[in-house]
Amino acid sequence: MICDAHIHVGEFFGGLYFTPEEIAAWARQNNIGKFLFFQTARSGRYPSAYARFLEDCAALKSLAPKAAIPALWLKISAFKHIEKYRPRDFAALKLHPQVEKNLTDTKIEFAIKTAADLNMPLIVHTSFDEYCSCLRIGKICEHAKHSAVILAHGRPFAECVKILQNSENIYADTAYMPPEEAEKFAESGVAGKLIFGSDFPIDRHFFPNEDANLRYKNFMERMRKILPPAAMFENFNKLFNPR
Numbered sequence: 511m512i513c514d515a516h517i518h519v520g521e522f523f524g525g526l527y528f529t530p531e532e533i534a535a536w537a538r539q540n541n542i543g544k545f546l547f548f549q550t551a552r553s554g555r556y557p558s559a560y561a562r563f564l565e566d567c568a569a570l571k572s573l574a575p576k577a578a579i580p581a582l583w584l585k586i587s588a589f590k591h592i593e594k595y596r597p598r599d600f601a602a603l604k605l606h607p608q609v610e611k612n613l614t615d616t617k618i619e620f621a622i623k624t625a626a627d628l629n630m631p632l633i634v635h636t637s638f639d640e641y642c643s644c645l646r647i648g649k650i651c652e653h654a655k656h657s658a659v660i661l662a663h664g665r666p667f668a669e670c671v672k673i674l675q676n677s678e679n680i681y682a683d684t685a686y687m688p689p690e691e692a693e694k695f696a697e698s699g700v701a702g703k704l705i706f707g708s709d710f711p712i713d714r715h716f717f718p719n720e721d722a723n724l725r726y727k728n729f730m731e732r733m734r735k736i737l738p739p740a741a742m743f744e745n746f747n748k749l750f751n752p753r
């Protein structure tokens with residue numbers, strides 16, 4: 511069985527819309543046991559996008575009832591009013607620092623604690639910039655060892671390896687992680703702290719002339735050879751409880 515912890519539904523840039531039907535068909539074709547899905551991060555119009563996400567969630571859960579597990583991407587300002595968003599209907603919360611302005615360490619720590627109080631993991635997008643590098647997020651997690659934090663994309667990779675070696679409650683997902691980098695995580699003994707995730711079907715935006723399904727199959731097959739069962743499905747089953 512394979513579980514994928516990083517799937518998107520909804521609107522993306524350039525007029526793209528990732529529909530529940532597209533995701534359900536992908537899950538069937540690839541024999542995906544379970545997958546965690548959430549919105550794509552865009553800066554504006556959160557409230558209307560959220561209403562639409564709830565509709566997509568309901569549709570996807572009825573198309574793929576055993577496999578589809580929703581997570582909730584929230585803007586940082588919404589963490590203060592978390593109850594409004596019915597967080598217990600979701601298996602994880604997600605924060606995307608790249609689309610937030612003036613996101614202080616204190617605010618990130620608040621988001622981690624909010625997820626911990628709900629007994630669910632917080633997924634945090636990481637990138638190569640200092641503002642949302644895994645070094646910054648990893649440091650904040652040292653003060654907030656309450657629950658699991660998942661560094662989406664695990665960037666920058668070498669620093670992420672060290673963080674995973676030194677902290678029990680931090681994981682990283684493999685969305686857009688080059689397989690050569692995943693091999694380095696494996697060589698460093700921390701592949702068991704990775705969670706397989708793909709960012710499907712965002713390839714439709716970044717590689718418009720290629721077949722996103724075929725790209726997915728190639729990526730998944732390569733990762734399956736590198737990563738242990740912990741990364742391919744066990745961590746997923748341990749961390750994300752279906753609601």
Ligand SMILES: [Zn+2]
Nearest residue numbers: 516518685709
């Ligand atoms: Zn993503």
